Amino acid sequence: MSRDLPIGNGTLLVNFDHNYDLRDIYYPRVGQENHTSGGPCRVGIWIDGRFAWLDDSGWSRKVVYLDDTLMTDVTLRHGELQVSVNFNDCVDLGRDALFRRVRVVNEGPPRDVRLFFHFDWDIYGTEVGDTVMYYPAVRGLVAYKGQRCFAACGQVGNRVGLDGYACGKKDVNGAQGTWRDAEDGVLGNNPIEQGSVDMTLALDLGRMEQGATQVAHQWLIAARNLSELQSVADVINLRGPEAFLERTRSYWSAWVNKEERAFADLSPRVSQLYRRSLLVVRTQVDAGGAVLAANDADIIKFARDTYSYMWPRDGALTVYAMDQAGYVDLPRRFFELCARIVTKDGYFRHKYTAAGDPGSSWHPWVDQAGKPQYPIQEDETGLVLFSLWQHYDRHRDFEFFKAYYRPLIILCAEFMASYIDPLTGLPEPSYDLWEERRGVMSFTNAAVWAGLQAAANFAQLYGEIGLADKYRGVADGIKAGTQRFLFDHELNRFIRRLYVRPDGTTAKDSTIDSSVYGLWYFGMFEADDPQIVSTMEAVYDRLWCKTNVGGIARYENDWYYQVSQDIANVPGNPWFICTMWYAQWVVSRARSLEELQTAREMLEWVAQAALPSGILAEQLDPYTKGPISVSPLTWSHATVVSLVHEYVRKRERLAANAPAMARPTTLPRAG
Numbered sequence: 213m214s215r216d217l218p219i220g221n222g223t224l225l226v227n228f229d230h231n232y233d234l235r236d237i238y239y240p241r242v243g244q245e246n247h248t249s250g251g252p253c254r255v256g257i258w259i260d261g262r263f264a265w266l267d268d269s270g271w272s273r274k275v276v277y278l279d280d281t282l283m284t285d286v287t288l289r290h291g292e293l294q295v296s297v298n299f300n301d302c303v304d305l306g307r308d309a310l311f312r313r314v315r316v317v318n319e320g321p322p323r324d325v326r327l328f329f330h331f332d333w334d335i336y337g338t339e340v341g342d343t344v345m346y347y348p349a350v351r352g353l354v355a356y357k358g359q360r361c362f363a364a365c366g367q368v369g370n371r372v373g374l375d376g377y378a379c380g381k382k383d384v385n386g387a388q389g390t391w392r393d394a395e396d397g398v399l400g401n402n403p404i405e406q407g408s409v410d411m412t413l414a415l416d417l418g419r420m421e422q423g424a425t426q427v428a429h430q431w432l433i434a435a436r437n438l439s440e441l442q443s444v445a446d447v448i449n450l451r452g453p454e455a456f457l458e459r460t461r462s463y464w465s466a467w468v469n470k471e472e473r474a475f476a477d478l479s480p481r482v483s484q485l486y487r488r489s490l491l492v493v494r495t496q497v498d499a500g501g502a503v504l505a506a507n508d509a510d511i512i513k514f515a516r517d518t519y520s521y522m523w524p525r526d527g528a529l530t531v532y533a534m535d536q537a538g539y540v541d542l543p544r545r546f547f548e549l550c551a552r553i554v555t556k557d558g559y560f561r562h563k564y565t566a567a568g569d570p571g572s573s574w575h576p577w578v579d580q581a582g583k584p585q586y587p588i589q590e591d592e593t594g595l596v597l598f599s600l601w602q603h604y605d606r607h608r609d610f611e612f613f614k615a616y617y618r619p620l621i622i623l624c625a626e627f628m629a630s631y632i633d634p635l636t637g638l639p640e641p642s643y644d645l646w647e648e649r650r651g652v653m654s655f656t657n658a659a660v661w662a663g664l665q666a667a668a669n670f671a672q673l674y675g676e677i678g679l680a681d682k683y684r685g686v687a688d689g690i691k692a693g694t695q696r697f698l699f700d701h702e703l704n705r706f707i708r709r710l711y712v713r714p715d716g717t718t719a720k721d722s723t724i725d726s727s728v729y730g731l732w733y734f735g736m737f738e739a740d741d742p743q744i745v746s747t748m749e750a751v752y753d754r755l756w757c758k759t760n761v762g763g764i765a766r767y768e769n770d771w772y773y774q775v776s777q778d779i780a781n782v783p784g785n786p787w788f789i790c791t792m793w794y795a796q797w798v799v800s801r802a803r804s805l806e807e808l809q810t811a812r813e814m815l816e817w818v819a820q821a822a823l824p825s826g827i828l829a830e831q832l833d834p835y836t837k838g839p840i841s842v843s844p845l846t847w848s849h850a851t852v853v854s855l856v857h858e859y860v861r862k863r864e865r866l867a868a869n870a871p872a873m874a875r876p877t878t879l880p881r882a883g
Contacts, residue, residue, distance in 0.1 A: 775834055
């Protein structure tokens with residue numbers, strides 16, 4: 213189930229799904245320690261003996277954000293109950309607390325109304341040994357285990373405190389949880405329970421006249437101990453929850469509009485998606501610098517693991533996008549983390565936790581014959597250096613890089629310069645960016661080439677001309693080897709990879725793969741190089757989904773979450789990033805305003821395929837356009853940011869030479 217509304221501050225991340233159930237509570241790191249394990253935390257309403265949870269089918273819902281903020285604006289209406297409810301939720305910018313403002317409008321006759329808030333705990337990611345209790349010091353319910361404490365409090369009008377509560381067992385001897393206790397409108401006030409537990413609180417809105425509006429607030433504090441918890445609770449009681457809601461709304465509005473931005477002829481829908489993408493990316497970045505790929509716990513059902521890791525490749529391209537948008541601090545924290553986690557040999561591992569520890573992996577340290585090998589995706593090492601140079605080139609913050617020149621830049625460059633096949637001049641085999649196959653990849657070659665060029669640029673800045681020449685020489689060899697060994701003259705396009713068969717012979721993998729965009733995007737070849745043109749045209753012709761949905765798949769016959777075996781028309785599910793990579797090529801190659809229109813229409817396609825909240829998944833169903841796999845995917849949103857910047861910059865240059873707008877063209881359809 214998609215996560216339609218992520219909100220966070222770099223240490224506390226909260227996700228709501230499309231029903232507006234709160235599903236994930238990550239603390240104190242983004243993507244690490246999900247204290248609900250993705251289970252629903254419900255909100256319900258009782259009206260004169262009738263009860264409904266907000267995931268009831270009787271509700272109509274509008275699940276969106278307030279424009280240009282990380283504050284939700286969720287409106288639900290239940291025709292049968294004759295009530296509408298509006299929620300504004302935010303995670304405070306400075307304190308680890310979730311604030312929720314609830315406006316209830318009674319559309320029926322005068323009635324008594326009560327709200328119920330339920331929390332289902334798996335603290336530290338397990339239900340074993342949790343405690344929930346009523347804690348008078350905070351006038352609310354507290355859940356705790358070890359160094360993780362959470363306080364759920366509430367207020368109606370000026371009255372701070374709860375009007376009922378329940379602490380109970382769940383998933384034990386048939387117990388479903390205290391949320392069932394709420395459905396008669398009265399909670400049992402059990403003050404404490406331990407083990408596998410949940411908790412529910414009640415806020416009584418009193419008797420509401422027809423047409424009347426009542427406002428309530430509910431907040432959840434996260435802390436490491438009860439003393440810290442109480443200190444935050446005291447501040448909230450002193451200032452009131454509205455102060456925190458207002459300051460957070462104002463902060464994010466200012467943050468996302470930090471500078472005047474031109475969007476050329478892009479529609480308001482696209483410009484709104486651009487700003488939403490900046491904000492969504494921000495929710496997925498840990499305060500310690502880790503850029504998490506996605507934080508959607510439902511993916512566990514597929515592989516018993518999550519996307520809540522930092523892949524250095526995804527992180528590098530994300531901070532590159534944030535650099536393009538003018539944000540300095542996020543990239544710097546990412547680079548500082550990279551300097552801490554790079555191995556002593558000069559490469560990055562498969563993936564990392566938010567704390568910077570090695571993440572789970574399926575890349576082996578030995579091959580099938582038992583011979584040692586590096587279990588890496590070498591493109592990740594190259595792209596960290598690529599994004600480092602792009603950051604320096606944009607901001608010229610020479611002092612920042614001084615501390616990282618030898619322990620990060622040169623260390624990685626030396627590894628890449630040594631991890632080369634002397635016969636071909638190409639990088640030795642590693643795993644591809646899709647993490648599925650080992651070999652010598654076109655994408656990896658391009659990323660390593662770009663990383664070595666970046667290192668050469670830095671070496672030249674430091675006056676080490678010998679090193680600069682060395683790295684450029686290796687990069688030249690990679691480019692020559694890529695042209696010689698990975699361009700297939702019969703197919704008239706670059707192939708995906710070279711690989712070694714089990715019998716030791718070398719083979720070509722000619723599968724059309726959208727990732728070959730890296731050959732031009734990272735600078736190895738020009739976008740209008742005839743070999744690139746024929747390659748990218750083949751990508752579009754073969755990988756564009758020939759359904760009413762459209763979009764470009766990763767590669768031919770993509771198995772991951774595969775929906776259709778009609779490979780001729782649906783080579784794989786359309787991916788946002790793959791579609792935008794083609795649009796980026798269109799932008800880079802365009803020599804007229806007319807030639808830009810395909811990219812513009814692809815941006816419109818992306819915006820139209822987003823969830824109503826502006827969230828982008830990893831993939832789309834090729835028939836229904838519904839989100840597939842994790843949602844949001846950080847990389848999807850980062851690519852929107854990069855594509856918009858590249859489109860606007862290119863259009864401005866072309867417009868200067870062609871004042872009259874060319875006649876728009878329609879998006880071509882494959883086949």
